[in-house]
Amino acid sequence: MRIDNKEVLSFDDVILEPQYSELTTRKNINTSVQVCYSNKILDFKIPIISSPMSTVTEAHMSNAMISQGGLGIIHRYNTIEFQAKLLGYVNHRDYRAAAVGVSGDYKERLSELVNNDLSVACIDIAHGDHILMEKAIEFIRSEHPHLFIIAGNVATGHAYKRLAFAGAHAVRTSVGSGSICTTRIQTGHGIPTFQAILDCYAVKQELLSNDKDRIPPYIIADGGIKNSGDIVKSLAAGADFTMLGSMLSGTRETPGKTIIQDGKKIKRYNGMASKAAQKNWKGTYNSVEGVSSFVQYKGTTSKVINEIMSNVRSGMSYSGANTIQELIDNAVFRKQSSSSQIEGNPHIFNRNK
Numbered sequence: 001m002r003i004d005n006k007e008v009l010s011f012d013d014v015i016l017e018p019q020y021s022e023l024t025t026r027k028n029i030n031t032s033v034q035v036c037y038s039n040k041i042l043d044f045k046i047p048i049i050s051s052p053m054s055t056v057t058e059a060h061m062s063n064a065m066i067s068q069g070g071l072g073i074i075h076r077y078n079t080i081e082f083q084a085k086l087l088g089y090v091n092h093r094d095y096r097a098a099a100v101g102v103s104g105d106y107k108e109r110l111s112e113l114v115n116n117d118l119s120v121a122c123i124d125i126a127h128g129d130h131i132l133m134e135k136a137i138e139f140i141r142s143e144h145p146h147l148f149i150i151a152g153n154v155a156t157g158h159a160y161k162r163l164a165f166a167g168a169h170a171v172r173t174s175v176g177s178g179s180i181c182t183t184r185i186q187t188g189h190g191i192p193t194f195q196a197i198l199d200c201y202a203v204k205q206e207l208l209s210n211d212k213d214r215i216p217p218y219i220i221a222d223g224g225i226k227n228s229g230d231i232v233k234s235l236a237a238g239a240d241f242t243m244l245g246s247m248l249s250g251t252r253e254t255p256g257k258t259i260i261q262d263g264k265k266i267k268r269y270n271g272m273a274s275k276a277a278q279k280n281w282k283g284t285y286n287s288v289e290g291v292s293s294f295v296q297y298k299g300t301t302s303k304v305i306n307e308i309m310s311n312v313r314s315g316m317s318y319s320g321a322n323t324i325q326e327l328i329d330n331a332v333f334r335k336q337s338s339s340s341q342i343e344g345n346p347h348i349f350n351r352n353k
């Protein structure tokens with residue numbers, strides 16, 4: 001046993017210091033990300049990926065995200081045939097992305113997805129710092145070398161490094177932060193997403209300085225991103241992409257029915273390790289590490305993404321940044337007190353209590 005006294009920081013523990021700006025308009029701020037791998041390039045206009053969850057991403061969401069310039073990853077909690085069919089509905093082909101596991105029928109699942117023009121394979125497991133993850137990456141690199149591989153989830157710089165050496169092109173981080181997640185309560189393990197980004201980014205910089213010809217894995221901040229401010233903080237801390245579950249839940253393109261309750265439209269949002277999601281998927285459940293919930297209907301994904309991106313551009317302008325790289329270069333994070341956090345929320349309402 002070892003005790004590491006270093007504090008871990010969450011999004012709300014830090015605030016970005018506003019910086020001098022020479023930007024005269026926010027409209028032209030560039031939020032694009034270019035992804036290079038195996039002599040290929042994928043261009044994204046926005047650094048946002050929809051989560052591979054059964055109440056977030058199937059074909060409609062993938063298409064909506066691609067048309068906004070992001071990416072949607074089709075979840076794996078279904079039959080091989082159904083997932084492959086969903087992938088077949090995704091519009092243009094370089095951005096066909098789907099999730100697989102690391103055991104059971106994952107090799108058959110992968111070949112069926114590849115037969116349906118899969119380009120991005122997301123190896124999607126809760127504890128990605130695992131030997132089976134390394135083996136799955138090795139297998140995909142040798143059998144399907146054209147695929148872009150997203151691995152995860154991991155929560156530390158060491159794990160990021162291991163997945164980098166195993167051959168992952170991108171790594172999802174972190175563990176135990178999701179809005180529907182109970183992993184930290186049930187297992188006592190996890191690291192806040194903001195801290196995990198900082199730790200992975202430090203290792204990414206180290207790998208870059210050791211070998212300038214090799215691109216270290218892109219960092220995907222995943223879990224606990226609750227508003228556009230958290231997206232700006234993620235990017236400023238070194239994430240290349242943010243993955244959204246709850247922020248996209250309840251949109252028109254998410255799978256599932258829209259229900260009317262007390263005159264309000266609502267949709268389901270299930271943690272993939274919740275009892276409800278496990279029962280839907282395999283008829284039984286074990287080791288429950290998530291909850292399921294209803295969320296308000298939010299309208300179209302394009303409306304939600306446009307609102308988010310307008311706030312992200314505004315956030316970049318407060319750091320005087322025209323690009324995401326400039327955001328990282330200019331960003332100054334300050335730790336904030338709990339009273340500063342309270343002050344950062346609308347507080348007029350508390351005064352009348």
Ligand code: IMP
Nearest residue numbers: 051178179181224245246271272273290
């Ligand atoms: P959110 O954006 O905060 O809602 O978090 C979504 C992320 O939580 C997903 O992308 C997964 O990484 C993670 N996740 C999904 N389902 C579960 C679960 O049941 N337990 C723990 N984490 C989950």
